[in-house]
Amino acid sequence: MRAFILGLIPLVFSIAANAQLVESFADGNLNQNPTWAGDEGSFQVSGEQLQSNGPATTGTTLQLVTASTAASGVTWEFYANLRLATSGGNLADVWLMADQASLKTSGTKGYFVRLGGTPDEISLFRQDATGSPVYVINGQDGTLKSANNNVVRVRVTRSAQNVWVLEHDLAGGQNFASGGTATDATHQRSAFFGVRLTYSSANNRNFYFDDFRITDTVPPALLSATPTGPHQLDALFSENLDAISAASFRLVAGPAVLTAQTDADNPALVHLTLGGNFPLGNNTLEARNITDANGIVAAGPLTAAFVNQGFAVVPAFNQVLITEIMADDTPVVGLPASEYIEIHNPTASTVLDLAGLRLLKPGSATAAVFLAGAVLLPGEYAVVCGSTRVSQFAAFGKVFGLTNFPSLSNAGDQLVLRARNGQTLFEITYSDTWYKDLRKKEGGWSLEMVDAANPCAGSSNWTASTNDSGGTPGRVNAVRTTNPDRTAPTLQRAVALTPTTVRLVFGEKLDSLANTNVGLYALTPAVPITRIVPQGPDFRAVDLLLATNLPPNQPLTVAVHRATDCAGNGAGPITSTAFALPIAATAGDVVINEILFNPRTGGVDFVELLNRSANYLDVQGWQLGVEQAAGLSASPISAEPYGLAPGQLLVLTTRPDVVQSEYPTHDPAAFLTMASFPSLPDDAATVVVLDAKGQTIDRFSYDEKLHLPLLSDRNGVSLERIRAAEPSVGGNFHSAASAVGYGTPGRPNSQYQADPTGAKLFQIEPEIFTPDEDGQQDFTTLTYRFDYPGYAASITVYDAQGRLTRRLLRNETLPNSGFLRWDGLTDQGRKAAIGPYVLLIELYRVAGGETHTYKRNVVLGGRF
Incomplete structure (x- = not known):
């Protein structure tokens, strides 16, 4: 100046x-x-x-x-x-x-x-x-x-x-x-x-x-003109000015100048007020007869060109989007060898002020902060990368280089954009399954959002870039097309966090404001709800705050009359689910119901749990572990409250999307994503479920020999529990049926068998079975109940000609009740011929010296 x-x-x-x-x-x-x-x-x-x-x-x-x-x-x-x-x-x-x-x-x-x-x-x-x-x-x-x-x-x-x-x-x-x-x-x-x-x-x-x-010796010069508001303009001169007048100023295009006032701290700066909003785009300010503080006059006209780009405002929810993610930059396809994200302003006329905006991963101690002066114009795209990588992306347009740019996990991560006041503006939890292309998943290709008008969607609105360079940083995505969200949110589960707080979890992101109306929710039996609290940063859950305490383990039903997702879709019919204030689990309340320890290539392990008790439980703090010679290796099941109702199935895995793609399920809500998973050997190991106090809830020693010997390929075949009430032993598990794709995670087991009723000493179920792995009567069971303990038994299968087919048991002590399974195989591991068979049961009770012999008939059938 x-x-x-x-x-x-x-x-x-x-x-x-x-x-x-x-x-x-x-x-x-x-x-x-x-x-x-x-x-x-x-x-x-x-x-x-x-x-x-x-x-x-x-x-x-x-x-x-x-x-x-x-x-x-x-x-x-x-x-x-x-x-x-x-x-x-x-x-x-x-x-x-x-x-x-x-x-x-x-x-x-x-x-x-x-x-x-x-x-x-x-x-x-x-x-x-x-x-x-x-x-x-x-x-x-x-x-x-x-x-x-x-x-x-x-x-x-x-x-x-x-x-x-x-x-x-x-x-x-x-x-x-x-x-x-x-x-x-x-x-x-x-x-x-x-x-x-x-x-x-x-x-x-x-x-x-x-x-x-x-x-x-020099008259004043007009250095710049800068819009500061819809009808405000600042004119900066090269030196302090004498008294000035609004008549000295005019816009080449736009409203008249109403007032002109020198700045109190800087007499070379003049604040102009216009008679209306001046237009967007290029413009010029003219100044005439401007006198400096020493009396030197610049007759003019003095001119300063400027561009009115609009006036930046703090972004609102979903006004700044992450539309592209390069998490795995190697091998290089055509873009710089650097991680980046792309942000986009989807508005038609709003300039966004990004100053103070934070990019972070939830739980991280640091955040990447946008500096003062960072703006995003209407419809504009910009690359966001580490502060040392800006030069690599200079050719792609606007670039924001941020200190503490988060490291992007190749397999998947959660990213959040937060305003400087802490408000969540955008959240995305991506996964490498979103590429939908095994080749591009290996690196060098970005993930791109398909439809920016559907920002709340996940996998269904993202895919691998189709651009030959591997991505489109700073410009319209190559995969852009219309992909609207017309699906209303579904209520997946409810869990009582405390006697006065109930959390509802939905299948997609909610409108955090539209779902805070207490009148949208009701409990049966009736309990007054005082307030609704949405849960960020992804807003898939809301907490109901109650006026009175819930009694432990007493079932209630929560009904949601209307839930609105962030795309504006509202649930039509009332949706509801049962829950209760959970109580502590005891050993055997929850059992291992299905296990996949030898997945196919590209697949992942899973363990399915079953709450066979009548109690409502919470698996928060539980662990899934594997016992081997080196000791116990365990992984947390859930760090958050997660309710388990009586009879409920819970599938544990690190990649529900992969499991669901290989084993179609009708209940995706039955899956719980674990951050890590214990290594399950392909041959044999003991799986243990521990509660939050480290107490064993269930354990199962699996072995690949438990699979049906006739299987030509055991990869991708799960072991399923046969009877819920029976112990977690090898005899109570069988290979999943081929008719269901060799696994049933999240739905009833293909080999499930109800516990028999009646008081018979021995009971065959079914009496005709067809061991063809179709999930229908693939084996037969011999259920027994004794009045006294201490029986030893030998059980042998003979064909109609009296020839020995299979020794199921030989001089083994039995508990008071249980069952044995015959899968239709001979002692040589071959499938027995179709026809009738006799099970010869020989009992000997040592205490009384009793000997008893029984026969039960069964038919091994076949489908034509």
């Missing part, structure tokens, strides 16, 4: 209009025309010259200043005579610009001419708020070489373009020689002009100065 100089009292009228300070010391004093301050007692006017007269002490520093705001388009001139040999301890600094009155203390900013110093030079220096002075113009060493008479007149000019010219005349006249030129625009404002002297004891009276003159 160009400014003018004023003393502390007005200048006399005889001074030329373009001269802002003239000090010849002809009046013989320092207290008027202008007024000087500082160490004025250590200076005197002698022979109409300013002379130092400080203490005769080596290392003394003196200063004298007067008010001056001259900064640009200005010429400074002064006469000096240093009657001494200059050195590092004997020098004079003439401050042309200083932002503070103290020239001795650190922190004062400005420019000064140094006379002397160790190089005996005449040079121009800049002083910043910290650090040592730095050269602007480094004058010739040895210029001031006299031991007792260094006479010089110095002239310094700074143009409006910040070009500095240093000149001097070593005879003290007006025959100036060049001392150098340079460009420096660091400091644009000044408050004082002055001198600072440093000397040894013998030189306390050897500094003389005269003819200080500061002259403004």
